[in-house]
Amino acid sequence: MPTETYRKLWLNCDQQFQSREACKWIVSVLRIAMDHDCEERLGNELIALVDNNKPLPTLKVLQERYLGKQTVPTIPARQHNLNSYDHLLQGNWHRMEAVGHA
Numbered sequence: 001m002p003t004e005t006y007r008k009l010w011l012n013c014d015q016q017f018q019s020r021e022a023c024k025w026i027v028s029v030l031r032i033a034m035d036h037d038c039e040e041r042l043g044n045e046l047i048a049l050v051d052n053n054k055p056l057p058t059l060k061v062l063q064e065r066y067l068g069k070q071t072v073p074t075i076p077a078r079q080h081n082l083n084s085y086d087h088l089l090q091g092n093w094h095r096m097e098a099v100g101h102a
Contacts (some may be wrong), residue, residue, distance in 0.1 A: 005040075005044065008050065009026065009046055010022075012056060013026055016056055017056075021059075025058065032063075042066075
């Protein structure tokens with residue numbers, strides 16, 4: 001852990017969450033701290049909860065707070081011409097290459 005604050009957070013999250021969830025939680029917290037350049041602020045915010053005997057927030061809560069609600073972009077799907085498969089099934093793939101459909 002980068003600091004004593006994060007070592008203390010690790011000990012507390014390891015007690016509050018199942019082992020696998022605790023590992024995921026601390027790695028995600030470290031990633032949020034790095035990505036958003038808020039290591040000290042985030043650590044202090046979370047350790048204040050621990051010091052006041054309050055539960056640590058779930059990973060979902062932290063992600064919503066620091067990453068915001070992210071929308072998935074709509075990617076238009078284009079279907080290619082299925083007739084090209086007819087040529088392949090008929091064994092005409094050499095002819096397709098010759099006319100530039102490869």
